[in-house]
Amino acid sequence: MKFNANTNLLVGSLLCGTILVAALLGAFWTPFDPMTPDFAHRLHAPDTTYWLGTDEFGRDTFSRILYGATTSVGISFMTVLIAMVAGTMLGLIAGYMRGWVDRLMMCFTDALLAFPGMLLALGLLAVVGANKYGIVVALGIAYLPSVLRLVRGTVLPLREREFVHASRIMGNSEMFILFRHILPNCFGPMMVLATSMFGWVLLAESSLSFLGLGVPPPAPTWGNMLAGSRPFMMQAGWLGIFPGLCISMTLLGINLLGDALQDKLDPYSKGK
Amino acid sequence: MFRFICARVAMSIPTLLIVGVTVFMLIRLIPGDPAALMLGDMADPASLQELRQQLGLDRSLPQQLVIWFGNVLRGDLGVSISTGESVTSLVLQRFTISAPIVLCAVLFASLVAVPAGMIAAWRQNKLSDTVLVSTATLLLSVPTFWLGLLFLLFFGLHLGWLPVVGYVSPLEDWRGGLLYLIMPITTLFLHEIGVILRMARASTLDVLRLDYVTHARAKGLSDRVVLWRHTFKNAFGPTWTLIGLVLGNLLGGVAVVETVFTIPGLGRLLVDAIFARDYPVIQGCLLFIALIYVLVNLLVDLCYPIFDPRVTVS
Numbered sequence: 001m002k003f004n005a006n007t008n009l010l011v012g013s014l015l016c017g018t019i020l021v022a023a024l025l026g027a028f029w030t031p032f033d034p035m036t037p038d039f040a041h042r043l044h045a046p047d048t049t050y051w052l053g054t055d056e057f058g059r060d061t062f063s064r065i066l067y068g069a070t071t072s073v074g075i076s077f078m079t080v081l082i083a084m085v086a087g088t089m090l091g092l093i094a095g096y097m098r099g100w101v102d103r104l105m106m107c108f109t110d111a112l113l114a115f116p117g118m119l120l121a122l123g124l125l126a127v128v129g130a131n132k133y134g135i136v137v138a139l140g141i142a143y144l145p146s147v148l149r150l151v152r153g154t155v156l157p158l159r160e161r162e163f164v165h166a167s168r169i170m171g172n173s174e175m176f177i178l179f180r181h182i183l184p185n186c187f188g189p190m191m192v193l194a195t196s197m198f199g200w201v202l203l204a205e206s207s208l209s210f211l212g213l214g215v216p217p218p219a220p221t222w223g224n225m226l227a228g229s230r231p232f233m234m235q236a237g238w239l240g241i242f243p244g245l246c247i248s249m250t251l252l253g254i255n256l257l258g259d260a261l262q263d264k265l266d267p268y269s270k271g272k
Numbered sequence: 273m274f275r276f277i278c279a280r281v282a283m284s285i286p287t288l289l290i291v292g293v294t295v296f297m298l299i300r301l302i303p304g305d306p307a308a309l310m311l312g313d314m315a316d317p318a319s320l321q322e323l324r325q326q327l328g329l330d331r332s333l334p335q336q337l338v339i340w341f342g343n344v345l346r347g348d349l350g351v352s353i354s355t356g357e358s359v360t361s362l363v364l365q366r367f368t369i370s371a372p373i374v375l376c377a378v379l380f381a382s383l384v385a386v387p388a389g390m391i392a393a394w395r396q397n398k399l400s401d402t403v404l405v406s407t408a409t410l411l412l413s414v415p416t417f418w419l420g421l422l423f424l425l426f427f428g429l430h431l432g433w434l435p436v437v438g439y440v441s442p443l444e445d446w447r448g449g450l451l452y453l454i455m456p457i458t459t460l461f462l463h464e465i466g467v468i469l470r471m472a473r474a475s476t477l478d479v480l481r482l483d484y485v486t487h488a489r490a491k492g493l494s495d496r497v498v499l500w501r502h503t504f505k506n507a508f509g510p511t512w513t514l515i516g517l518v519l520g521n522l523l524g525g526v527a528v529v530e531t532v533f534t535i536p537g538l539g540r541l542l543v544d545a546i547f548a549r550d551y552p553v554i555q556g557c558l559l560f561i562a563l564i565y566v567l568v569n570l571l572v573d574l575c576y577p578i579f580d581p582r583v584t585v586s
Binding site: 130247259 | 287290291293294295298299301302409410412413414415417418421422424425429520521523524525527528531542543545546547549551554558561562565566
């Protein structure tokens, strides 16, 4: 049996695509209001009306999962975007300018990388405040050093290449060289990193929401839905099962997609 | 060898300094007056001033840094705002609860995942490889807090085999205490298998590609000898480094599992301190966990020559 990059790519894209559709759908439409309580239907088991049951306030779990997808995917997307854009800018500058700018930035990334990722996020959350924007800022800063390092590492050998010298001799400005010649060459490794980072951030966001440090109730995220399900696990097992299943499927999709991308870029990993 | 050890220990000193300064600055970055944040809006100016003086906030930043570092070096991490206990003893006491859980989980996971990863690499693209890698990717994708909840639901509530809520120290009642530890350790163990197995497989694949492995096989050596005598030592290096990182990362993220199983560990202490805005405790936890992270990585690097003596030369 061959389990190659194409299988990974197919399953990964399917899973990620489903979650993206759910997140987009949740932004515009849910079968029921995800936040308004309906005490007549508390802890209703899954049936044809409430596909995934209802919670202790009678809110439809399926609607909350859709809405939670919008929140969780939105936060992860914002965070990755911030870390990628800021990290790429700083990495380009550090790798291309070298000198004291480079040393200063390496000192800064060393300081952040000396902490385990989740610990740094917790510490930054204590500073910026535990809420939706706090999470984006804290995780964005926590994951910025890995982007900076990657981009800098890619730029260092590139700046010595002939096409860069040629472009400079032609009279092009440094800015033009940086964005027109060097940046496009960083896109490959950046895509692989951004894919895995999306998974790390989604997991970190869910963990923080689970701890109660993320998006506050009543707005649903997959993490705080799981945290809220704990007192009702005996009567309503579905409350603890479906949000976790969504997180796992998303992460599985991203991991498979990441593996597939890595395989495409690494000539050795194709089956012998 | 001696020079290698000295150089590596010396290298970790600047890292520790950076960690110290970062933790110190992080707490000072909080917008507004920390004293006002801690005491709330209703505090009178006299008690605000008293707290500022107690925290040393009335001095200049460099002065504060020097005093703080002096205290830290003497093992004094300050006093908790909410309980008045010494942060050092609080952190150490909670650490003795978290450390065994994390250590056992990583130890067991390594014992299973390293051989499994090597076998997967050896059987690349065969059925056993596919099964092992898919299992690892699946385990990696299940968040620990959900796996923990599922365990609670099934083994705790449904079958009633294991206690659901609470914690008993194994030192007081070893049999009861161990029962409470089974589910948290298993949860982390299963997750880390995924991480370590994939790394062990990847680094083994890198080594299997080398000419000396082909040569060993061409000589007619058996698969077992080539894999365990020739490949293992070279392939284990990167995995060994990863195990160190996993250990430190797990300690930083253990709060999640401690919350699921209501264990009063170090991670829970940090999260509760964030809720309570108990800044000395936050600072103490951050510093202590980062210190352990640096020390674990140092220890891992110092053991590295056992598998790969080449690193002592460079």
